[in-house]
Amino acid sequence: MALDLVRTRARALSREAWADRLVETAEAPADDTPAMPPVEVQKLTNLQSGRQTMGGAADWYRAFSALLEANGIAIDEDRRLLDIGVGWGRMLRFLLHDLPIENMAGVEVNPALVAACQETLPGGEFVLIEPKDPLPFEDDSFDFVINNSLFSHLSPEQHMHTLDQITRVTRPGGYVISTVLSRRHVIKSLVENPTPGPPWSQVEDPAALLASFDAGEFVFMQTRQGRMADYGMAVVPDAWILNNWASRLEVLDFDHEAPGQSLVLARKPLIA
Numbered sequence: 001m002a003l004d005l006v007r008t009r010a011r012a013l014s015r016e017a018w019a020d021r022l023v024e025t026a027e028a029p030a031d032d033t034p035a036m037p038p039v040e041v042q043k044l045t046n047l048q049s050g051r052q053t054m055g056g057a058a059d060w061y062r063a064f065s066a067l068l069e070a071n072g073i074a075i076d077e078d079r080r081l082l083d084i085g086v087g088w089g090r091m092l093r094f095l096l097h098d099l100p101i102e103n104m105a106g107v108e109v110n111p112a113l114v115a116a117c118q119e120t121l122p123g124g125e126f127v128l129i130e131p132k133d134p135l136p137f138e139d140d141s142f143d144f145v146i147n148n149s150l151f152s153h154l155s156p157e158q159h160m161h162t163l164d165q166i167t168r169v170t171r172p173g174g175y176v177i178s179t180v181l182s183r184r185h186v187i188k189s190l191v192e193n194p195t196p197g198p199p200w201s202q203v204e205d206p207a208a209l210l211a212s213f214d215a216g217e218f219v220f221m222q223t224r225q226g227r228m229a230d231y232g233m234a235v236v237p238d239a240w241i242l243n244n245w246a247s248r249l250e251v252l253d254f255d256h257e258a259p260g261q262s263l264v265l266a267r268k269p270l271i272a
């Protein structure tokens with residue numbers, strides 16, 4: 001089914017019912033839901049597929065929607081939205097409830113994921129980028145810029161490059177909704193886990209890592225080399241975000257209770 005008809009069906013449901021519909025059809029898309037990429041492509045982003053990965057995305061969509069609502073922010077259907085590190089477009093499927101696909105764009109460093117978005121979400125603008133290049137959009141192009149599980153992987157240098165680009169392409173008064181790993185994730189993955197998996201297993205002194213995190217230091221564990229050398233596991237304290245984002249974006253809210261990663265809501269000031 002064409003995505004404009006999918007969207008008509010999505011609009012006829014509540015957000016909650018649309019999220020449920022996407023999860024229940026994750027293994028076998030129906031005529032009222034978007035096509036899914038092959039399982040091996042879905043697994044490229046988080047090793048998950050089907051109901052498991054769409055269930056995680058539904059959790060994000062509910063927390064994202066609740067955070068906007070709590071801050072009095074509506075997504076009018078003429079708004080433009082960009083997803084940075086869009087993967088295969090998991091989150092954009094949920095956002096079809098809010099926006100037409102023509103108002104959505106996504107960027108990715110993995111060509112197979114860009115191709116998956118182009119094939120399964122036709123009408124959206126999907127662009128392959130290099131990590132250190134400027135984003136391929138004009139200044140002030142988007143009303144909303146989202147990123148899920150991106151800043152939880154970037155080195156401090158890549159984080160700041162990406163943040164600068166996000167700030168540039170967000171219109172004044174536009175919103176940036178990001179996810180980060182925070183203190184509770186360090187506790188769960190490292191302190192409470194007797195056998196942490198990589199890259200947590202490389203941490204020799206969990207108490208020292210937690211202490212430096214509590215002192216406001218960015219924790220980064222590199223997992224890749226070459227073009228992706230600035231990719232790994234990143235845990236970012238609220239204080240670091242407040243300090244380093246302040247000259248670019250106004251941080252409005254954190255949600256540290258979200259079921260997956262924590263959410264950060266920020267706005268580009270009207271006057272720079």
Ligand SMILES: C[S@@+](CC[C@H](N)C(=O)[O-])C[C@H]1O[C@@H](n2cnc3c(N)ncnc32)[C@H](O)[C@@H]1O
Pocket residue numbers: 044045046084085086087088089090091107108109110113130131132147148149150153158162231
């Ligand atoms: C954990 S995945 C999350 C994908 C998607 N947001 C989702 O939740 O389904 C992180 C994604 O960011 C992409 N990525 C890595 N570095 C990036 C960068 N510097 N700019 C844009 N995307 C990047 C990866 O290729 C990967 O698809």
